[in-house]
Amino acid sequence: MLLQQLHEGRCEVENQYTRLVQPEGNLNALSAMRQVFEVRDRFEWRGLGDIAVSGLKIRADYAAFDAEQKFALPGQQVADHRACQCGEILKGVLKPWQCKVFGTACTPEHPIGACMVSSEGACAAYYKYGRLSITKPATTAPTEVTV
């Protein structure tokens, strides 16, 4: 496409994602997924809680590949830190910098919540790319964040 633009003396943004991604999706991949996975009755998402029909599980035919079956996991629950507002971040109710510990107690080097752990997490991405100037509070006042 770049060569075509060069050849035609054009210089513009073009999106040819549609050459690979169709509105109906990848039918082969969807068929394979339907064969191996089925919808769970419910699933507990970190920061969001228990949501009905919101996740997949491996079908019984493929139980030999199912770690949940193979290792009899005890269903441990790990509560989020009480200062963490990942749930609100994930729901779009708050922006990462609105969390009281964003960039102070919670950083990519010392994450408190899941949103700061991986580089794709909303808080980690805002921390790295958000061009935020963070001023640590001089007293017990809330953290001041300038965008």
Ligand code: SF4
């Ligand atoms: S900044 Fe840290 S503690 Fe606050 S919501 Fe994000 S991950 Fe959770």
